[in-house]
Amino acid sequence: MSHDAESSAPPRTVYVVDDDPAMRHSLGWLIGSLGLEVQGFASAEEFLRALKPDRPGCLVTDVRMPGMSGLELQDTLARAGSLLSVVVVTGHADVPMAVRALRAGAVDFIEKPFNDQLLLDRVHEALEKSRRAWEAAERKRAVRALIGRLTPRERQVAALVVAGKPNKVIAAEINLSMKTVEVHRHNVMDKLEVASVADLTRLLLEAE
Amino acid sequence: MVVRLLFAFLLLLSSHGLAADPPVRVGVLAYRGEEHAAAVWEPTIRYLGDHFPGRGAEMVALDLAGMDAAVQNRTVDLILTNTGNYVDLEARYGVTRIATLQSGRSSGNAIGSAIIVRADRRDLKDLRDLRGRTLMAIDPDAFGGFQVAWGELLDAGVDPFRDLKDLRFSGFPVDRVAFAVRDGTADAGVLRACVLEELAAEGRIDPADFRVLGSRSAPDFACAHSTDLYPDWPLARLAGTPEELAKQAVVALFQMPPDHPAAKAGGYQGWAVPRDYQPVHALFRSLRIGPYRSLRDVSLVDLARENWHWLALAALALLWWTIHSLRVEHLIKVRTAELRAANRDLVREMAERRRAEENARERQREIDHVARLSILGEMASNLAHELNQPLGAIANYARGCTRRLEAGTGRPAELADATRAIADQADRAAHIIARIRNFVRKRAPQIEPVDINDAVRAAAALCADRARSAGIAVTLDLADGLPRVAADAVQIEQVVLNLMKNGLDAMEGCLPADGITVRTGLDGEGRVRVMVADRGHGLSAEARERLFDPFFTTKPEGMGLGLSICRTILESHGGHLWAADNPGGGVEIRFVLPAVQENPTHES
Numbered sequence: 001m002s003h004d005a006e007s008s009a010p011p012r013t014v015y016v017v018d019d020d021p022a023m024r025h026s027l028g029w030l031i032g033s034l035g036l037e038v039q040g041f042a043s044a045e046e047f048l049r050a051l052k053p054d055r056p057g058c059l060v061t062d063v064r065m066p067g068m069s070g071l072e073l074q075d076t077l078a079r080a081g082s083l084l085s086v087v088v089v090t091g092h093a094d095v096p097m098a099v100r101a102l103r104a105g106a107v108d109f110i111e112k113p114f115n116d117q118l119l120l121d122r123v124h125e126a127l128e129k130s131r132r133a134w135e136a137a138e139r140k141r142a143v144r145a146l147i148g149r150l151t152p153r154e155r156q157v158a159a160l161v162v163a164g165k166p167n168k169v170i171a172a173e174i175n176l177s178m179k180t181v182e183v184h185r186h187n188v189m190d191k192l193e194v195a196s197v198a199d200l201t202r203l204l205l206e207a208e
Numbered sequence: 209m210v211v212r213l214l215f216a217f218l219l220l221l222s223s224h225g226l227a228a229d230p231p232v233r234v235g236v237l238a239y240r241g242e243e244h245a246a247a248v249w250e251p252t253i254r255y256l257g258d259h260f261p262g263r264g265a266e267m268v269a270l271d272l273a274g275m276d277a278a279v280q281n282r283t284v285d286l287i288l289t290n291t292g293n294y295v296d297l298e299a300r301y302g303v304t305r306i307a308t309l310q311s312g313r314s315s316g317n318a319i320g321s322a323i324i325v326r327a328d329r330r331d332l333k334d335l336r337d338l339r340g341r342t343l344m345a346i347d348p349d350a351f352g353g354f355q356v357a358w359g360e361l362l363d364a365g366v367d368p369f370r371d372l373k374d375l376r377f378s379g380f381p382v383d384r385v386a387f388a389v390r391d392g393t394a395d396a397g398v399l400r401a402c403v404l405e406e407l408a409a410e411g412r413i414d415p416a417d418f419r420v421l422g423s424r425s426a427p428d429f430a431c432a433h434s435t436d437l438y439p440d441w442p443l444a445r446l447a448g449t450p451e452e453l454a455k456q457a458v459v460a461l462f463q464m465p466p467d468h469p470a471a472k473a474g475g476y477q478g479w480a481v482p483r484d485y486q487p488v489h490a491l492f493r494s495l496r497i498g499p500y501r502s503l504r505d506v507s508l509v510d511l512a513r514e515n516w517h518w519l520a521l522a523a524l525a526l527l528w529w530t531i532h533s534l535r536v537e538h539l540i541k542v543r544t545a546e547l548r549a550a551n552r553d554l555v556r557e558m559a560e561r562r563r564a565e566e567n568a569r570e571r572q573r574e575i576d577h578v579a580r581l582s583i584l585g586e587m588a589s590n591l592a593h594e595l596n597q598p599l600g601a602i603a604n605y606a607r608g609c610t611r612r613l614e615a616g617t618g619r620p621a622e623l624a625d626a627t628r629a630i631a632d633q634a635d636r637a638a639h640i641i642a643r644i645r646n647f648v649r650k651r652a653p654q655i656e657p658v659d660i661n662d663a664v665r666a667a668a669a670l671c672a673d674r675a676r677s678a679g680i681a682v683t684l685d686l687a688d689g690l691p692r693v694a695a696d697a698v699q700i701e702q703v704v705l706n707l708m709k710n711g712l713d714a715m716e717g718c719l720p721a722d723g724i725t726v727r728t729g730l731d732g733e734g735r736v737r738v739m740v741a742d743r744g745h746g747l748s749a750e751a752r753e754r755l756f757d758p759f760f761t762t763k764p765e766g767m768g769l770g771l772s773i774c775r776t777i778l779e780s781h782g783g784h785l786w787a788a789d790n791p792g793g794g795v796e797i798r799f800v801l802p803a804v805q806e807n808p809t810h811e812s
Contacts, residue, residue, distance in 0.1 A: 026604030
């Protein structure tokens with residue numbers, strides 16, 4: 001199952017978006033020295049066309065480019081729920097630009113010329129962050145898959161259990177017998193593979 | 209009888225026949241009136257007349273003026289006159305002496321003067337003592353007498369007209385002078401030599417009463433005299449008198465016996481060959497009288513006195529002319545000085561103007577240079593960024609290589625690719641620096657054939673980063689096969705860059721829909737046309753009007769020199785710059801430059 005393959009080995013690809021070919025290529029060469037896979041794009045638009053937004057990885061982008069700017073690209077990716085972590089690299093840094101980038105979740109805002117170690121550290125960081133995000137996403141998807149196995153009545157009972165209500169109260173609220181409620185509750189615990197109410201609660205929170 | 213009759217007849221006949229000829233006219237100077245002259249000279253004239261058979265002679269008594277007129281008009285044939293008058297007429301009318309009177313007193317020269325004083329005047333020893341005294345003479349025109357004495361006095365250093373107390377002329381009779389001296393009414397007197405002796409002989413004076421000043425002796429001359437002696441009266445012929453007549457007269461006079469009644473009446477012994485009258489000329493010359501009157505200062509004074517009104521007029525005219533000349537000269541001097549000053553001013557002004565023009569050119573170069581620096585300065589961060597691109601790339605390549613080499617992961621082929629890329633980026637950086645340096649270098653314009661598209665590309669390269677970072681697209685729409693323009697490449701690049709930068713400024717903050725378009729082409733007159741169009745805010749009415757004014761700007765940080773300098777540059781290339789609205793919004797700046805007339809075969 002492809003899903004499983006992805007979960008076992010999250011891709012560690014670095015995407016470089018810069019309109020200057022030399023800068024783009026040389027960044028790739030530098031980052032490539034870490035043994036990472038690097039893909040270069042000449043514009044934000046080209047990158048968006050080529051990549052599905054749920055792919056994890058590191059995006060290294062310039063800010064000022066013809067067409068969509070780096071910051072707009074960052075916004076677009078965020079809106080699309082991308083799992084990419086972004087490192088912004090620019091020759092035209094100013095404070096508002098940096099604030100905006102960092103608020104939008106950039107790992108760092110690096111000004112050219114930069115220290116190569118700093119960049120590579122940030123790339124590592126970004127990949128790690130992206131990996132975590134990807135794992136979180138994977139886990140949420142798994143939880144949701146478990147939850148998907150519950151019947152509507154079971155989901156109703158599970159929600160009331162997590163809310164801390166005893167079986168008697170639940171039975172009264174949804175107009176079922178105590179016995180029936182107990183059966184649903186057992187099924188829920190069983191289907192979601194949890195042993196305690198505490199575990200159940202944590203699992204459902206993860207799916208939020 | 210028959211013979212006598214015949215002779216009488218012949219005589220009658222001849223005299224009748226000769227009577228047709230007028231008698232010979234002899235002019236005689238009548239210095240004491242006609243009567244006296246007739247008494248003295250009539251016999252001599254008659255004697256002459258006897259020797260002009262059938263013709264006779266007629267005496268014409270003349271005073272000095274009459275003598276002059278008679279000679280001039282040739283109304284006489286011969287003249288008998290005094291020595292002084294003769295010399296005058298000789299000089300003026302060419303009369304010639306043919307005989308000189310021989311007085312009884314000397315066989316040689318006999319005309320001189322005696323200057324007499326009273327015998328008892330011990331204070332008067334010589335002629336010099338007459339200075340400041342009174343002198344009396346008979347007549348100023350008398351030759352033997354005053355004129356000869358005058359010469360002697362001048363020789364002694366006494367000018368009778370200046371140095372004497374008084375000079376008086378008594379007129380005839382001659383004894384008046386003697387009496388005046390004797391009676392003491394005059395300190396001295398002038399008499400013709402021998403007059404004193406004659407008066408004494410006549411018993412009219414006592415010679416012991418008188419003394420002759422400066423008396424000198426001469427051989428053959430018995431009379432006391434104070435002066436040189438000069439020849440006596442001559443008989444002279446006029447220039448037109450026939451030779452034969454003159455000869456007859458001379459022969460007759462030379463043959464006159466000493467006791468002839470004519471000689472007695474004339475008081476002379478006879479006639480001799482003409483003497484030398486040159487000493488008379490010398491005397492007259494020194495006295496400046498007679499023919500030498502013109503030498504006399506006095507005559508000039510007289511002339512002046514007679515013509516004083518003319519002289520006064522002439523003097524006035526001269527004065528006026530002098531003043532006029534001085535004034536004109538002064539004016540000329542003043543004008544010349546003014547002209548010279550004006551000329552100097554002009555020369556200085558021209559030099560100043562040349563200097564000013566040179567300064568203006570130098571300043572224009574400075575302004576161009578400053579303008580280029582200013583454009584680049586405004587774009588400095590963009591240029592720094594542009595330079596950072598290759599430098600950053602080089603750093604990335606180099607570090608990537610280092611890391612691979614350290615990790616031992618680098619494959620030689622990929623390392624070689626990276627180092628090649630490093631070299632390429634170093635070239636790129638150098639290129640950018642060269643472009644900037646070339647653009648801002650301070651230099652004299654160099655006009656050469658320039659491809660306008662090259663200039664546009666160079667300008668676009670300089671502002672490419674700026675456009676890129678502002679997200680403004682730059683479109684170059686360059687026509688192929690354009691003729692080249694005669695221009696300074698850097699200046700044209702400066703113009704295009706300036707226009708593009710203005711476009712970028714205008715589009716700052718606008719939604720970059722189209723960006724900037726630079727289009728080259730040919731206009732209808734074969735000139736090369738360049739258009740830079742933006743999609744910015746456009747121009748206000750005021751901005752449009754003042755667009756090319758120096759220091760007019762709509763930008764907070766602009767100097768307002770850009771377009772003004774662009775226009776100056778283009779006009780110095782024979783081109784023209786103007787602005788128009790871009791139909792799609794924004795502004796179009798256009799300029800044209802004349803194309804170089806190139807021989808197409810040259811290029812192939």
